[in-house]
Amino acid sequence: MQTSRIVQLLGSLRLTVVCLVCAAIIVFWGTMAQVEIGVYAAQQNFFRSWFITATLPGTEVRLPVFPGGYLVGGITALNMVFALIQRRRTATQSPGLWLTHAGLLLLLIGQFSTDMLAVESVMRLVEGQPQWYSEDQRKVELAIVETTLPDHNVVTAIPQALLARKSEFGTPELPFKVKVRRFMANSVPVENADAGADLITNHGAARQASFRETPHQYSGDRRDMPTAEIELLGPQGSMGTWVASLWLTKTQPLNISNRTFELSLRPVRYYKPFALELARFKHEKYPGSAIPRNFESDVRIINPEKGENRNVRIRMNNPLRYYGETYYQSGYDERDPRVSILQVVRNPAWVTPYISCALICLGLAHRFTSHLITFTKGFRK
Amino acid sequence: MRAASFVVNGPDNQRAEISVVPLAGQAGSDLDNFNRWRAQLGLPPGEPAELERSVQQIEIGGQQGKLIEIAAAPSDQKSKSRMIVAMVQRNGITWFFKMMGDDAVVTAQKQAFMDFLGSVQYAD
Numbered sequence: 001m002q003t004s005r006i007v008q009l010l011g012s013l014r015l016t017v018v019c020l021v022c023a024a025i026i027v028f029w030g031t032m033a034q035v036e037i038g039v040y041a042a043q044q045n046f047f048r049s050w051f052i053t054a055t056l057p058g059t060e061v062r063l064p065v066f067p068g069g070y071l072v073g074g075i076t077a078l079n080m081v082f083a084l085i086q087r088r089r090t091a092t093q094s095p096g097l098w099l100t101h102a103g104l105l106l107l108l109i110g111q112f113s114t115d116m117l118a119v120e121s122v123m124r125l126v127e128g129q130p131q132w133y134s135e136d137q138r139k140v141e142l143a144i145v146e147t148t149l150p151d152h153n154v155v156t157a158i159p160q161a162l163l164a165r166k167s168e169f170g171t172p173e174l175p176f177k178v179k180v181r182r183f184m185a186n187s188v189p190v191e192n193a194d195a196g197a198d199l200i201t202n203h204g205a206a207r208q209a210s211f212r213e214t215p216h217q218y219s220g221d222r223r224d225m226p227t228a229e230i231e232l233l234g235p236q237g238s239m240g241t242w243v244a245s246l247w248l249t250k251t252q253p254l255n256i257s258n259r260t261f262e263l264s265l266r267p268v269r270y271y272k273p274f275a276l277e278l279a280r281f282k283h284e285k286y287p288g289s290a291i292p293r294n295f296e297s298d299v300r301i302i303n304p305e306k307g308e309n310r311n312v313r314i315r316m317n318n319p320l321r322y323y324g325e326t327y328y329q330s331g332y333d334e335r336d337p338r339v340s341i342l343q344v345v346r347n348p349a350w351v352t353p354y355i356s357c358a359l360i361c362l363g364l365a366h367r368f369t370s371h372l373i374t375f376t377k378g379f380r381k
Numbered sequence: 382m383r384a385a386s387f388v389v390n391g392p393d394n395q396r397a398e399i400s401v402v403p404l405a406g407q408a409g410s411d412l413d414n415f416n417r418w419r420a421q422l423g424l425p426p427g428e429p430a431e432l433e434r435s436v437q438q439i440e441i442g443g444q445q446g447k448l449i450e451i452a453a454a455p456s457d458q459k460s461k462s463r464m465i466v467a468m469v470q471r472n473g474i475t476w477f478f479k480m481m482g483d484d485a486v487v488t489a490q491k492q493a494f495m496d497f498l499g500s501v502q503y504a505d
Contacts, residue, residue: 188409188413189402223406225405246405246406247404248405249403249405335444335470335471336472
């Protein structure tokens with residue numbers, strides 16, 4: 001009895017209306033909030049969340065205050081499924097209803113899959129320089145690159161999520177362990193060491209300065225600048241403390257047991273089995289104005305595995321689709337005309353919006369056509 | 382983090398320090414940096430309009446950069462500090478050239494500092 005009531009509720013029109021109203025509130029609230037907290041933070045807190053949270057006044061405790069995008073979308077999807085099951089007799093006579101709802105369901109599932117699976121990064125190309133990786137715009141990694149061998153490097157990267165746990169890490173590839181003593185998700189440099197800042201490092205390039213933690217950066221055109229304070233633990237004990245920061249412009253060299261390493265905190269890199277080399281970047285503006293008219297990059301794809309070496313043109317609204325990724329002409333460097341910036345998107349669920357729109361259109365077309373035929377038959381009678 | 386450091390000594394134990402610091406990316410907004418430097422001189426944060434009035438365009442190493450000069454006078458008027466900061470972005474790095482110290486020394490060395498900025502060359 002209880003179960004059938006729940007099932008009825010899940011398939012009820014009333015629940016559909018509640019979900020639609022919640023969705024409208026989330027969209028409005030999230031849109032207003034992004035003015036203050038930025039697009040990315042608004043997306044994370046309002047749309048890509050199960051609950052929208054707010055900080056309890058006077059504390060740093062965050063409490064859920066409203067259903068988030070995932071919860072409302074999930075309940076909407078369940079509502080559609082249960083509604084179709086409950087009204088299956090009616091629905092059987094109308095394939096268009098099935099198609100429309102299947103399309104809507106696929107749209108919701110597709111968007112959730114995109115959120116979970118899609119990876120966005122940026123590739124900065126300089127004319128004449130092949131580029132083998134793209135970089136994440138938000139997340140960083142502690143990179144320990146062994147440069148001992150002349151023909152290749154070995155990269156050990158500890159992602160930001162693990163650094164934030166302040167644990168100890170070791171791999172068989174490294175002759176030392178890394179202990180994270182402190183991780184600042186966003187930081188600023190404190191230039192003068194004698195201005196009361198604690199100098200905790202006794203090694204590396206950061207001996208002359210320190211960093212202090214600051215609140216997250218929510219502005220759309222700037223990113224958090226993380227810093228990690230680490231201690232290296234070798235076979236004989238501590239090898240000293242180091243600071244790795246996104247602020248630092250150079251890697252820090254380490255020499256241990258006749259092996260050489262370079263240490264740095266850098267944006268997460270997504271290495272490719274191929275390189276893109278910018279042959280020419282064209283940036284056109286409308287005559288007599290600073291309004292951009294066209295950006296296009298003539299790029300060479302160099303793929304040793306496939307023996308591929310060919311030219312392609314990437315321009316606005318005409319991306320390159322290659323190896324499961326899409327390369328969009330995203331921007332340029334105002335100070336260097338030789339630089340083109342591409343946005344790289346890997347989204348396994350990219351086809352779902354197209355299929356769902358096709359299903360919805362077919363379903364609606366069937367419904368409208370059926371009604372039209374019924375109407376004209378009745379009209380003739 | 383510093384690429385170079387210099388100290389200039391003046392009379393009566395007055396001094397100024399010059400530093401060259403490269404930082405990744407934009408290294409904060411102009412207003413963030415302006416207020417950070419003001420805080421180093423013990424001044425309260427300034428408004429964007431004040432920043433706009435303080436910024437001059439300058440060429441550093443063949444590229445257009447910005448120059449800001451900030452002065453602070455403590456209430457006892459015994460020691461007055463001054464700071465001149467130039468910044469330029471190049472290849473994804475923001476270079477800061479800063480002279481900070483006693484007002485008399487910084488003022489006397491201002492032209493030499495400007496000549497230093499004009500002489501900057503990058504290795505690559």
